[in-house]
Amino acid sequence: SPDRGETRISIAPTVVSSFKPLITAFTIQHSLDFLCGRRRAHRPASVRHDVINSNANFSSFSARISVRSLTFPTSRIKMSAEKSDGVGEDCHDIDDADVLGGDDGGGGDELVFQHPGIPKEYAIIQYRTMPETGFVEQELNAAFKRNDIERLKLTPDDVTTTAALLMLFPEQYQSHTRARKDCRKRKILIHRGSLGSGDSMFARDRLVVGRVIDRVKSGDTVCIQQRMQPNYDECKLHDKEPPFQLPVVFEDDHFAVVNKPEGVVVFSHKNGGYGRMSVKACLPWVLSPPRAGTVAVIRRPHPVHRIDRGTSGLLVIAKTKPAMTQLAMDFKDRKVMKTYTAVLSGDIKAPDASSISASAAKQLGVSIENGALSEWQLIDEELEGQTAVTIWRPLKQAQLEHARNNTITMVELKPKTGRYHQLRRHMASVSGCPLLGDKTYDGGGPAKHLRENGFYLCSNRVSLPHPYFNSIGGKQEWMNVRASLLGDHIKDGSKYSFTEVDGLILFHAEIGVPPKFSEFSWKNCKNGEE
Numbered sequence: 001s002p003d004r005g006e007t008r009i010s011i012a013p014t015v016v017s018s019f020k021p022l023i024t025a026f027t028i029q030h031s032l033d034f035l036c037g038r039r040r041a042h043r044p045a046s047v048r049h050d051v052i053n054s055n056a057n058f059s060s061f062s063a064r065i066s067v068r069s070l071t072f073p074t075s076r077i078k079m080s081a082e083k084s085d086g087v088g089e090d091c092h093d094i095d096d097a098d099v100l101g102g103d104d105g106g107g108g109d110e111l112v113f114q115h116p117g118i119p120k121e122y123a124i125i126q127y128r129t130m131p132e133t134g135f136v137e138q139e140l141n142a143a144f145k146r147n148d149i150e151r152l153k154l155t156p157d158d159v160t161t162t163a164a165l166l167m168l169f170p171e172q173y174q175s176h177t178r179a180r181k182d183c184r185k186r187k188i189l190i191h192r193g194s195l196g197s198g199d200s201m202f203a204r205d206r207l208v209v210g211r212v213i214d215r216v217k218s219g220d221t222v223c224i225q226q227r228m229q230p231n232y233d234e235c236k237l238h239d240k241e242p243p244f245q246l247p248v249v250f251e252d253d254h255f256a257v258v259n260k261p262e263g264v265v266v267f268s269h270k271n272g273g274y275g276r277m278s279v280k281a282c283l284p285w286v287l288s289p290p291r292a293g294t295v296a297v298i299r300r301p302h303p304v305h306r307i308d309r310g311t312s313g314l315l316v317i318a319k320t321k322p323a324m325t326q327l328a329m330d331f332k333d334r335k336v337m338k339t340y341t342a343v344l345s346g347d348i349k350a351p352d353a354s355s356i357s358a359s360a361a362k363q364l365g366v367s368i369e370n371g372a373l374s375e376w377q378l379i380d381e382e383l384e385g386q387t388a389v390t391i392w393r394p395l396k397q398a399q400l401e402h403a404r405n406n407t408i409t410m411v412e413l414k415p416k417t418g419r420y421h422q423l424r425r426h427m428a429s430v431s432g433c434p435l436l437g438d439k440t441y442d443g444g445g446p447a448k449h450l451r452e453n454g455f456y457l458c459s460n461r462v463s464l465p466h467p468y469f470n471s472i473g474g475k476q477e478w479m480n481v482r483a484s485l486l487g488d489h490i491k492d493g494s495k496y497s498f499t500e501v502d503g504l505i506l507f508h509a510e511i512g513v514p515p516k517f518s519e520f521s522w523k524n525c526k527n528g529e530e
Contacts, residue, residue, distance in 0.1 A: 115202055117225035118209055127223040128168040134218045135167055157218040164216035183212045189223040190216060230297045232284035242285035243276040249509050250496040253290040254323040254468040257509045260315045262454055266306040279303060296321040305331055312514055313459025323467040336464040337367035340413040340423060341513050343456035346404035346433035354378050361391050366414045367463055379426045389416040390426045398520035402446040408436055453516055461510045469505040478505055
């Protein structure tokens with residue numbers, strides 16, 4: 001019954017094979033979490049359930065629920081007992097909910113949300129109402145310490161905004177600190193009095209931004225809102241042109257990869273120093289905002305990692321909060337594979353003792369391309385007491401005055417870890433051949449004559465799991481665009497591609513090395529050919 005906000009959900013036998021005959025509301029809530037593929041429980045605010053008389057075979061059961069939260073919009077629940085696995089493709093997370101009004105929900109100059117927030121770029125994605133009779137006093141006493149209740153003057157029908165969040169959204173807010181943080185980020189709204197119906201559910205004159213010091217009373221509704229439109233144009237009010245050229249290798253609604261020039265920092269210092277001359281400040285000029293309807297977009301695009309000021313090459317950018325979270329996890333779990341090209345000062349040696357095959361490197365967790373199956377060198381040397389692993393191989397050599405042994409070597413580097421200046425320090429201290437032009441680690445002396453062009457290091461290849469296409473909601477979109485994205489795509493001297501490996505959608509990007517790398521008369525290390 002859509003008018004009453006209710007729906008009947010049939011859960012497959014495999015889901016309940018171990019459940020007890022009497023299915024409680026607690027079990028029903030967790031079943032819904034499982035069906036929707038949630039990592040963390042996001043339960044309906046209230047669940048009305050009946051005693052279910054199950055037969056001995058547990059063939060199936062039905063639970064009647066009353067949904068008063070956008071966490072489970074009635075229009076998006078499409079489950080049936082015919083799905084034997086219990087998690088069919090029709091199950092959707094809140095990120096895929098229809099939060100947009102209008103004909104197509106994704107076009108036009110004016111984006112209209114079904115439940116707009118404050119300001120208009122936001123939309124309400126979840127809400128729960130404080131009971132008319134107030135909270136149960138025993139639950140209030142169990143949730144807060146006695147001195148907190150007295151200090152905050154909490155009563156069953158009058159609590160602070162943070163206390164209301166802890167009581168109404170216990171699965172999302174386990175501490176006052178988290179609740180206060182979201183209040184300060186203006187993510188919380190309070191609707192005074194009873195709700196309406198349909199698109200006019202929230203009366204604008206009763207809806208206010210929830211502050212930490214505000215009070216929530218019986219019958220008030222606490223809402224959580226998220227930014228649905230970015231604000232890329234705000235930084236362009238005073239400057240019409242980007243501060244420097246920043247080529248875009250690839251971008252979609254969720255993330256992007258740019259080619260950072262050398263000499264530019266990724267983030268400006270907190271106390272000044274670089275001003276607009278940072279990658280983060282330049283991103284709104286060169287990237288396009290996500291399309292209308294993309295959930296949890298970031299106000300401005302944000303780099304997920306950093307590379308040194310003197311290093312050029314590929315930098316991964318997040319455009320939504322889910323993408324930022326997923327990419328950060330992938331970097332932490334070392335699922336992002338990066339390849340660097342560097343020029344070293346010296347005739348670097350490749351001893352047999354540190355030799356490692358391509359297959360052994362893959363087992364170590366370092367990605368090796370199919371066309372690079374030659375022997376590699378392993379450096380496993382701790383930095384500041386932390387594990388630091390790099391594999392490398394020589395590519396070319398050339399003669400250069402003032403370099404060590406009057407020789408320079410181009411090498412390919414693949415770090416498994418990402419310690420501070422790892423590649424520069426490993427090559428200088430372990431291999432005895434610092435990067436050409438690296439004034440920090442070249443040791444001085446004749447090397448000072450080779451510093452005018454900076455050091456020679458470029459991040460020219462990266463591979464990573466796509467942050468959205470591998471999610472539950474993104475797999476369907478991937479099937480729609482799969483044919484157009486698979487294979488190689490050439491763009492202004494750079495290349496990107498998509499591949500599928502064991503059901504995982506991987507993104508690959510590659511660029512050429514900077515022009516200064518080609519200023520020398522290189523010869524291949526193996527055959528001596530120019």
